[in-house]
Amino acid sequence: MISKYLSSISSGAAPGRGHQSMLGKANKPLFGAKLLLVALGAAAVAGAIVSGLMNAPQIQAQSAPSAGEPLPSFEVASVKRNRSMEDSSFHLLPNRLIVRNRMTYWLIEFAYGRDMGEFGFRELRDNQLVGTPVWMWSERYDIDAKVEDSLAERFGKDCGHAFFRGSCGYREQFLLMFQSLLADRFKLKVRRETKDLPVYALVVANGGPKFSTSAPPDFTATAQNSTLPPPKLPPCPAGMGCFQAYTSMGILADWLSRLPQIGWPVIDQTGLKGGYDIKLQYSREQPESGNAGMDIFIALRQQLGLKLQSTKGPVESIVIDHIERPLEN
Numbered sequence: 001m002i003s004k005y006l007s008s009i010s011s012g013a014a015p016g017r018g019h020q021s022m023l024g025k026a027n028k029p030l031f032g033a034k035l036l037l038v039a040l041g042a043a044a045v046a047g048a049i050v051s052g053l054m055n056a057p058q059i060q061a062q063s064a065p066s067a068g069e070p071l072p073s074f075e076v077a078s079v080k081r082n083r084s085m086e087d088s089s090f091h092l093l094p095n096r097l098i099v100r101n102r103m104t105y106w107l108i109e110f111a112y113g114r115d116m117g118e119f120g121f122r123e124l125r126d127n128q129l130v131g132t133p134v135w136m137w138s139e140r141y142d143i144d145a146k147v148e149d150s151l152a153e154r155f156g157k158d159c160g161h162a163f164f165r166g167s168c169g170y171r172e173q174f175l176l177m178f179q180s181l182l183a184d185r186f187k188l189k190v191r192r193e194t195k196d197l198p199v200y201a202l203v204v205a206n207g208g209p210k211f212s213t214s215a216p217p218d219f220t221a222t223a224q225n226s227t228l229p230p231p232k233l234p235p236c237p238a239g240m241g242c243f244q245a246y247t248s249m250g251i252l253a254d255w256l257s258r259l260p261q262i263g264w265p266v267i268d269q270t271g272l273k274g275g276y277d278i279k280l281q282y283s284r285e286q287p288e289s290g291n292a293g294m295d296i297f298i299a300l301r302q303q304l305g306l307k308l309q310s311t312k313g314p315v316e317s318i319v320i321d322h323i324e325r326p327l328e329n
Contacts, residue, residue, distance in 0.1 A: 071180035077145035095152030099143035210305035
């Protein structure tokens, strides 16, 4: 049995390379670092550090089962209600998943999150869940699920930290296993729905981008020793929001979609491919506060050579047709 932690996400700590500060819900990581981009606060949500992507080889994701074929599942799983005041956490080991004190809605956002290939993983945004009962936003659960031993050995060899920060051959299969667990224990039934809604298009401003293509950082040592801390970045100035990471335009657009200053989903239409070292500082205050000089819209243009244009575009959501409180073990 493999017992070494491959990745751990908890309130106040998150994997990935990068740095950001923004407002958000307490105990709600904006991964994926929810991932790359996990909100950490000096007081809960005041600031965040996102450690970035690991240099992992590209591995083709496994295909989802065809219609009628059962989803892959954990060998055994325990689900229990948590009424404590302890910090929430998420530990992914090769042979085991341990979730502590996580909100029900977050479990679904994780299970149906987006595989970003070499750039890791992003869980759904809150506004991408439709039809949620009220109790989903307040009730917390613990999950302890075991992966079959032969599969666990392959999990540990292929991915490690790259589940959240790089290419990962078992990411899709693991998410299907998690979806299967929710369907079995929460009786969860969902469907994907896409609608044309008001969005912002992230595009290149006149004059072109003010950053260049960058090679992925080499996190070989971190990959081999998951106990090594990520490199430290300069603290974000007081009252400011910061984003610093090696990332793609798609993940930057997803991160912008989560900012309260933006309000609409953001779709990448820059046409820029590959990874970039991005550094951005902006005011966390709303534009009507009068501090327009550090407004996120202006900061994008001045610091990155990008801009947001209002338009309409496809926005995918997960519609919850049915969910029940699980029976405890």
